Amino acid sequence: MSELDKNPEAATDDVPPEAQEDPLYFAWEPKEGASAHIQSFKAAPEFQEPLGYPGELVDNWKEVALAKMEELRGKFRSFRLFLDICVKCGACTDKCHYYMGTSDPKNMPVGRQDLLRSVYRRYFTLPGKWFPQLVGARELTEDVLEEWYTYYFQCSECRRCSVYCPYGIDTAEITMAAREILDSVGIGMKYTNEIIGKVFKVGNNLGLPKPALQSTLEDLEDEIEEDTGVRVRLPLDEPADILLVTPSADFFAEPHIDGLIGYAKVFHATGAKWTLSSYASEAANFAMFIGSYENMRRIALRIRKAAIDLGVKRIIIGECGHAWRAAYQFLNTLAGPFDFLDPNYPVPQHICEYTWEAIQKGLLKFDKSQNDHLKVTFHDSCNVARASRMGDYPGGQFEIPRNIIKAVCNHFYEMPEDTIKEATLCCGGGGGLLTDDLMELRKKGGSPRMKALKQATEEYGVNKMAAICAICKTQFSKIMPMFGYGMDDIMSLHQLVSNAIILPGSEQEKELMEAEAENAGENAGEGEA
Amino acid sequence: MLTVLYALLYYVAAIIFVVGVAKRVWEYWKTPQPAVIPTTPAPVTRTGVVWRMFKEVAFFESLWKSNKWIWIFAMMFHLSLWLIIIRHLRYFLDPVPTLIVLAQPFGKYAGFFFVLGALGLLARRMFVPRIRYISNPSDYLMLLLFLGIGLSGLGMTFVSKTDIVGVKAFFLGLMTFNWQPLPTDLPVLVHLGLVALFLIIFPFSKLVHAPGVFFSPTRNMVDNPREKFRPVPWLPPVDEVQYDPPHGS
Amino acid sequence: MSAGYYEVNGKQVPHDEEGYITNLSDWSKELAEVIAKQENIDMTDEHWEVVNFLREYYDEYQIAPAIRVLVKAMKKKFGPEKGNNKYLYELFPYGPAKQACKIAGLPKPTGCV
Structure with missing residues (x-):
C-alpha cells in the first residue's frame, strides 16, 4: 500500500493523440509488448461464483479450457469459421483503436485473434498437430492464459475490424469466446463479473435498490418542475403502456442523468403512459462482454418478467451502446418470443426511434x-x-440520431468521414474495459477519437460531442480533460432534446407565446406603417 | 513409371480435395449461429444479402474499404486465378466449349498478372512490419507455392513449349480410367506436382477461406433479429425458465 | 496498489486492490484521514461535509447518491458557489463519487459511472 503511483492520469501524460490508420502501410513499426503491463484486476472468488464460474484457477485448467474450446466451436459458427479462414492479409492491422494508441502488435485485430488461433491450431487442426512451427501453433500453458487475460481485456469488442476484413472476421467473437474460456477455468475480470452479480441480486449494475431509485426519480421530478414549471413524472413500477429500460448510469452519473430527463420530457410531451422498473432497472448486459449466453439470458429475462408484470405493450431502451446491441440482437433470441406485446411495434425499440417518430408526427x-x-x-x-x-x-442507426440533433440544434458538424458511422472509433472504454485500473489503456484507446474530435474543433469550432451510450459518456467525461476539453463537453443526445423541448404549459411555452405575440404585433405595426 | 505416380497422386489429391472441402463445408453448415450478428448496416432482405455477398466475393468490397494496396494485388491475383482456371478447363473437356476457347488468350496472359499479384502479396508480407509480424512460415510457403505453379506454367506456355496435347490426353485418361502416358519434361512435372500439393493442403489450410467466406455470419445474415424469433438451440425454452427473485425478497 | 491494510492507531484495516475498505464497519474518522492522505487530499470542513452526507445517504439507501443529489446537498449547506460539480471535483479530483466514497468507507460505485 506504499505505492501511490496508481494515479492513472499521471501515468499516461506522455501519450500524444497522434494515432491514426496507416493506409499506405509503410512506416509504423509495431512495438512488441508495449501494452503488456496493462492488466485489469482479476475477480475474487466471491465475484466468480454467482456467475457459475470457479473461484480460482482449477487444477485441470488445461483440459477444461480445451474442452470449452471444443464446446464453443460446436456452438458458434462464427468462432469456428473465424479461427479457420483468416489468411493473414493484414487488412485489419491498422484498424483497432487500441493498436493505434499503443502500437502493441497483439492489439492488431489479427494479432489478438492469433493469441487464441495459435492454440486452436495446435489442438484442433492437422497441420498444427503435425507441424506446429510451420503454422504458428503453440501449446496451451499458464503463461498463455495470462497473455489471454491481458490482451482479451484490451479489446472493446467494437467490431471495427469486422468492417474491413474481407471475410467479415469479427474479433469481438473471438474475444468473447476467450473470456468465456478464461472464466470457465476460474480467471475472471473483477469489473465485469462483480457488476453482473449485482444485476442478479439488485437489478442493476450500480446496485441501486428500489428506495434509492425512487428517491432519485422524485428529486428529478422536482428539478424539472423548478426549471419548467411542469410536473413531469418519472414513474417507477407503475402499470403502463411502455416499459423504459435504461442503463443505471442514467440514474446516477453526469451527463447521463440529463439524458434521462430528456426521455421523461419526450414521454410527457407525447402523453405516453410509461414506466421504469426496479426489477429490470438496467439495460446494460455485461454478460455479453464475457461471451456468456447463460448469464446474458439471466439478465435479459429480467426485462421479460418486468414487461409481463407491468402489463406493458412496448419495450423501449434508453441511450446505451452495448445495451442496444444486447437488446436488438439478443433480447428476442434469449428471452423471446415477445408475442404478448403490441405487434405494431418492433421489440425492443430505441428511445431515438421513439423520439424521432414523435418529431415526425x-x-x-x-x-x-x-x-x-x-x-x-x-x-x-x-x-x-x-x-x-x-x-x-x-443505416437508420446513423440517420435517426443525427435527424434528432438537427431538429433540436442549429449547429451540427461531422467529425472526419473515416471516423464516423460504420467506421466510427470506439471511445476506448467499451467491452467491459471502463474500469479505473485500465485508465492508461482507456486514454490510449480513446486517443484516435480525440484526434478526430480535435479536427472538428479546429475546422468548425465544435465544442460539444453528443453520444447515445452510457459507457461512451463516462469514458469521455474522464478522458476529454486529458485532451484539453472539459469533462462536460460530452453530452447525452436527449440532453440536447431536453434543452430545446417546449413542454405544454411550461414557462418556456409562455415566454415563446409572448415573444411570438410581440413579433406578430410588431409585424402588424410595420404593415400599417 | 512417372505416369503411374502422377496418376495416383492426382487421384489421391482429388479425393482429399473433394472430401476435405465437403467436410469443411458440412461443418460450417451444421454449426449453429444462434444470434443474428451481421456487421451493420446490413441488408434486411435475403436478396440484399446475396448482393452484399456478391460485392464481397467479386469485388472484395471490405478490402477496398480497408486498404487499396492489398486490394490491387489481391484483385490481380484472384481475377487472374479465375481466368487461368477457366482456361485450364480445356484440358479436361473434349470438345472444348466456345466460351473457354474465347477465354484462351486472356487466360494465357493472366499468368503474368497472377505471378505479379503473388509477388506483390509476398512483398507486402516481407516488407510491411505489421504484416511480417503476423506471418507464419506457412504463409510465405503458400505464396511460394503459387509462384512455383505460376512460373512453371508460364515456362510451359512461353519458354519451352510442352506437348500439351499429351497432357490433355493424360487428364482425359485419368477421368475415364484409361491411362495415357504423361509427357515427362521438367516444367510439366513441377507444375503438376505443385498443383497436386495445392489440392491436398487446400482443405487443411487458410485456403478454405474460399468456400468459408460464404458462411461468414457477419456477411451472410439478414439483419432481422427483431422481426424473426430464433431460439438458442441449447437453452431451455423461455416458459421453462426460473426468474431471479426481486431484490430484498 | 494491491489488496492490503490501512494502519490506524496500531490496528490493521483490510482494503481491496483499489483501496476501498472491505468491512464497512471498520470505518472511523481516523481511518478517513489515513485514506485521504493516501489520495493526496487534506480534509477540510467541505470534504467532511461531503463524506458525512455520503455516509448518511448510504445509511438510508445502501448506495451512494447520484452526483446531482450530492451537489444539491452541498448547495443547500454552502450556497451555489460550492454547490456545483466543478467545486466537487476540486475537492475530490478523481471524481466525487469514487474518491469520496473511498474516504467515506463506502463501496465503490460500479457500472458505467
Missing part, C-alpha cells in the same frame, strides 16, 4: 435557439453503429 415543439451556444458533433457508438439498426432501413 409533430408531437414535439422545440426552441432550437436554446442550443445555439453549442457547436455539436455526434459520436457513433460502436455497438449501435456496427451491431444494430434503428428504423426499418439499413
Whole structure:
C-alpha cells in the first residue's frame, strides 16, 4: 500500500493523440509488448461464483479450457469459421483503436485473434498437430492464459475490424469466446463479473435498490418542475403502456442523468403512459462482454418478467451502446418470443426511434435557439453503429440520431468521414474495459477519437460531442480533460432534446407565446406603417 | 513409371480435395449461429444479402474499404486465378466449349498478372512490419507455392513449349480410367506436382477461406433479429425458465 | 496498489486492490484521514461535509447518491458557489463519487459511472 503511483492520469501524460490508420502501410513499426503491463484486476472468488464460474484457477485448467474450446466451436459458427479462414492479409492491422494508441502488435485485430488461433491450431487442426512451427501453433500453458487475460481485456469488442476484413472476421467473437474460456477455468475480470452479480441480486449494475431509485426519480421530478414549471413524472413500477429500460448510469452519473430527463420530457410531451422498473432497472448486459449466453439470458429475462408484470405493450431502451446491441440482437433470441406485446411495434425499440417518430408526427415543439451556444458533433457508438439498426432501413442507426440533433440544434458538424458511422472509433472504454485500473489503456484507446474530435474543433469550432451510450459518456467525461476539453463537453443526445423541448404549459411555452405575440404585433405595426 | 505416380497422386489429391472441402463445408453448415450478428448496416432482405455477398466475393468490397494496396494485388491475383482456371478447363473437356476457347488468350496472359499479384502479396508480407509480424512460415510457403505453379506454367506456355496435347490426353485418361502416358519434361512435372500439393493442403489450410467466406455470419445474415424469433438451440425454452427473485425478497 | 491494510492507531484495516475498505464497519474518522492522505487530499470542513452526507445517504439507501443529489446537498449547506460539480471535483479530483466514497468507507460505485 506504499505505492501511490496508481494515479492513472499521471501515468499516461506522455501519450500524444497522434494515432491514426496507416493506409499506405509503410512506416509504423509495431512495438512488441508495449501494452503488456496493462492488466485489469482479476475477480475474487466471491465475484466468480454467482456467475457459475470457479473461484480460482482449477487444477485441470488445461483440459477444461480445451474442452470449452471444443464446446464453443460446436456452438458458434462464427468462432469456428473465424479461427479457420483468416489468411493473414493484414487488412485489419491498422484498424483497432487500441493498436493505434499503443502500437502493441497483439492489439492488431489479427494479432489478438492469433493469441487464441495459435492454440486452436495446435489442438484442433492437422497441420498444427503435425507441424506446429510451420503454422504458428503453440501449446496451451499458464503463461498463455495470462497473455489471454491481458490482451482479451484490451479489446472493446467494437467490431471495427469486422468492417474491413474481407471475410467479415469479427474479433469481438473471438474475444468473447476467450473470456468465456478464461472464466470457465476460474480467471475472471473483477469489473465485469462483480457488476453482473449485482444485476442478479439488485437489478442493476450500480446496485441501486428500489428506495434509492425512487428517491432519485422524485428529486428529478422536482428539478424539472423548478426549471419548467411542469410536473413531469418519472414513474417507477407503475402499470403502463411502455416499459423504459435504461442503463443505471442514467440514474446516477453526469451527463447521463440529463439524458434521462430528456426521455421523461419526450414521454410527457407525447402523453405516453410509461414506466421504469426496479426489477429490470438496467439495460446494460455485461454478460455479453464475457461471451456468456447463460448469464446474458439471466439478465435479459429480467426485462421479460418486468414487461409481463407491468402489463406493458412496448419495450423501449434508453441511450446505451452495448445495451442496444444486447437488446436488438439478443433480447428476442434469449428471452423471446415477445408475442404478448403490441405487434405494431418492433421489440425492443430505441428511445431515438421513439423520439424521432414523435418529431415526425409533430408531437414535439422545440426552441432550437436554446442550443445555439453549442457547436455539436455526434459520436457513433460502436455497438449501435456496427451491431444494430434503428428504423426499418439499413443505416437508420446513423440517420435517426443525427435527424434528432438537427431538429433540436442549429449547429451540427461531422467529425472526419473515416471516423464516423460504420467506421466510427470506439471511445476506448467499451467491452467491459471502463474500469479505473485500465485508465492508461482507456486514454490510449480513446486517443484516435480525440484526434478526430480535435479536427472538428479546429475546422468548425465544435465544442460539444453528443453520444447515445452510457459507457461512451463516462469514458469521455474522464478522458476529454486529458485532451484539453472539459469533462462536460460530452453530452447525452436527449440532453440536447431536453434543452430545446417546449413542454405544454411550461414557462418556456409562455415566454415563446409572448415573444411570438410581440413579433406578430410588431409585424402588424410595420404593415400599417 | 512417372505416369503411374502422377496418376495416383492426382487421384489421391482429388479425393482429399473433394472430401476435405465437403467436410469443411458440412461443418460450417451444421454449426449453429444462434444470434443474428451481421456487421451493420446490413441488408434486411435475403436478396440484399446475396448482393452484399456478391460485392464481397467479386469485388472484395471490405478490402477496398480497408486498404487499396492489398486490394490491387489481391484483385490481380484472384481475377487472374479465375481466368487461368477457366482456361485450364480445356484440358479436361473434349470438345472444348466456345466460351473457354474465347477465354484462351486472356487466360494465357493472366499468368503474368497472377505471378505479379503473388509477388506483390509476398512483398507486402516481407516488407510491411505489421504484416511480417503476423506471418507464419506457412504463409510465405503458400505464396511460394503459387509462384512455383505460376512460373512453371508460364515456362510451359512461353519458354519451352510442352506437348500439351499429351497432357490433355493424360487428364482425359485419368477421368475415364484409361491411362495415357504423361509427357515427362521438367516444367510439366513441377507444375503438376505443385498443383497436386495445392489440392491436398487446400482443405487443411487458410485456403478454405474460399468456400468459408460464404458462411461468414457477419456477411451472410439478414439483419432481422427483431422481426424473426430464433431460439438458442441449447437453452431451455423461455416458459421453462426460473426468474431471479426481486431484490430484498 | 494491491489488496492490503490501512494502519490506524496500531490496528490493521483490510482494503481491496483499489483501496476501498472491505468491512464497512471498520470505518472511523481516523481511518478517513489515513485514506485521504493516501489520495493526496487534506480534509477540510467541505470534504467532511461531503463524506458525512455520503455516509448518511448510504445509511438510508445502501448506495451512494447520484452526483446531482450530492451537489444539491452541498448547495443547500454552502450556497451555489460550492454547490456545483466543478467545486466537487476540486475537492475530490478523481471524481466525487469514487474518491469520496473511498474516504467515506463506502463501496465503490460500479457500472458505467
